[in-house]
Amino acid sequence: MIDVQRLAVLREVARHGSFNRAAEALHCTASAVSQQVAALERSLGASAVERSTRGVTLTETGRVLVEAADAIAAELAHTRERLDKLAAERTTLTVAAFASAGRRLLPGALAAFAAAHPEVELTILEAEPSESLPGVREGRVDLALCYHFDGPPPVRPGDRSGLDWTPLGADPMRVVLPAGHPAVLRHQERCEPPHLAELADQRWVLGCRQSAETFARHAELAGVELRIACTATDYEFAQSLVRAGIGVALIPEIGLVAHPELAALPLAEPSPRRHLGLALSRRRRGPAAQLAEELASLVADEARAPGRV
Numbered sequence: 001m002i003d004v005q006r007l008a009v010l011r012e013v014a015r016h017g018s019f020n021r022a023a024e025a026l027h028c029t030a031s032a033v034s035q036q037v038a039a040l041e042r043s044l045g046a047s048a049v050e051r052s053t054r055g056v057t058l059t060e061t062g063r064v065l066v067e068a069a070d071a072i073a074a075e076l077a078h079t080r081e082r083l084d085k086l087a088a089e090r091t092t093l094t095v096a097a098f099a100s101a102g103r104r105l106l107p108g109a110l111a112a113f114a115a116a117h118p119e120v121e122l123t124i125l126e127a128e129p130s131e132s133l134p135g136v137r138e139g140r141v142d143l144a145l146c147y148h149f150d151g152p153p154p155v156r157p158g159d160r161s162g163l164d165w166t167p168l169g170a171d172p173m174r175v176v177l178p179a180g181h182p183a184v185l186r187h188q189e190r191c192e193p194p195h196l197a198e199l200a201d202q203r204w205v206l207g208c209r210q211s212a213e214t215f216a217r218h219a220e221l222a223g224v225e226l227r228i229a230c231t232a233t234d235y236e237f238a239q240s241l242v243r244a245g246i247g248v249a250l251i252p253e254i255g256l257v258a259h260p261e262l263a264a265l266p267l268a269e270p271s272p273r274r275h276l277g278l279a280l281s282r283r284r285r286g287p288a289a290q291l292a293e294e295l296a297s298l299v300a301d302e303a304r305a306p307g308r309v
Contacts, residue, residue: 002065004072006040009033010048010062011069018055040065093291096125096132097145100235100255101276105145105168109298113291120291128210129154136163136279142292144279145299147171147252149214150272155279162283166296168276168303173211174256174264175199176242176249184263195268196222203229203247207238207255214272215250221270276303 012022013033023030041048048062058066097106106124114122125132125141133154135141148154155165175194177184183194196219206212209231219226229247232238235255242249243261252274256264278296281289 002068003040003043006036006043007065007069007072009036010040011066011073013037013049013056014058014062014066017057091119091291092121092123093143093295094123094125094135094141095143095145095295096127096135096141098128098132098147099126100252101145101147102126104254105299105302109295109302112298113295117291133163133279136281139281139284142281142284142289143296143299145276146279147274147276149211149274153275153277155277162281164280164282166278166280166300168278168300171252171254171274171276172266173215173250173252173272173274175267176239176251176256176262176264178242178245179261179263181248181263184265187265193266193268193271196224196271199248200224203227205229205238205241205247205249206231207233207235207249207251209233211250211252211272211274218270218272 009022009026012025013019016022016025019030019033019037023033026033037049044061044065046061047059048065049056049058095106095110102124110122110124114120125135127135127141127144129144129146129148132141132144132146136144146154153165153167155163175183183198186198187194200223204215204226206215206228212228212231216226227247230238230241232241235249235251236257238249239251239257239259239262241247243259250272251264253264254276278299280292280296284292
């Protein structure tokens with residue numbers, strides 16, 4: 001088999017008529033060029049160049065090899081042009097989402113979007129709003145799926161940072177208890193949600209550190225002093241601790257995991273809740289911005305579908 005790299009070296013020798021000038025063009029030594037040509041000749045069993053004090057000239061074998069080298073170089077250049085054109089046409093889209101919404105809302109929307117836009121290169125980041133919102137403002141993220149607790153959204157109308165906020169709806173918090181818990185049985189008998197005060201003696205597992213402050217404020221309003229057994233960063237982990245008998249948990253509806261040993265009940269009002277939304281940059285223009293808006297619309301449809309938030 002002919003070594004393509006050695007063929008390229010021979011091509012430079014033919015172009016410059018000397019090992020020394022070919023070596024300068026290739027940024028190596030004349031000795032290295034001579035060795036490459038000699039190795040090519042040995043592999044073929046024929047001379048490619050004639051050496052003399054006046055320089056080097058191609059043999060008939062050498063001319064055939066250089067013609068092949070020219071054809072290979074032209075084909076590679078054409079391939080490079082095609083690849084550059086493809087790269088220029090490829091649009092990248094970066095989406096950030098927090099974990100529970102990423103599991104429930106993104107897969108369906110992303111599948112529909114990818115099917116409609118196979119040319120778009122998607123990058124998905126798992127990030128809390130404290131990370132994803134600055135990412136949108138700074139142009140590192142095109143679309144952020146976020147949440148906030150009671151109070152104004154993190155992006156207000158006319159936001160000076162250049163963001164738009166599309167609300168997706170409320171994500172109520174549910175108290176998750178063992179299926180045989182007395183509060184579950186009372187709820188089944190009365191068909192009334194339990195009040196936080198009824199659970200004053202419980203140890204609590206919080207599945208999100210960001211929810212702790214909101215929950216503490218609601219507990220204070222209810223006259224309840226919270227006994228925190230664990231503050232986790234994963235709702236599935238928090239619910240596994242409930243199954244283990246460590247305590248009861250406060251989990252947003254979108255983060256619930258169905259399990260026969262657990263029951264998820266609404267809390268009597270006033271109860272804490274999350275609010276979901278999408279953040280887009282008003283400053284971004286062009287195809288990426290349009291695609292981000294299209295994906296945002298798909299996520300919003302997913303969120304409002306039956307059985308969702």
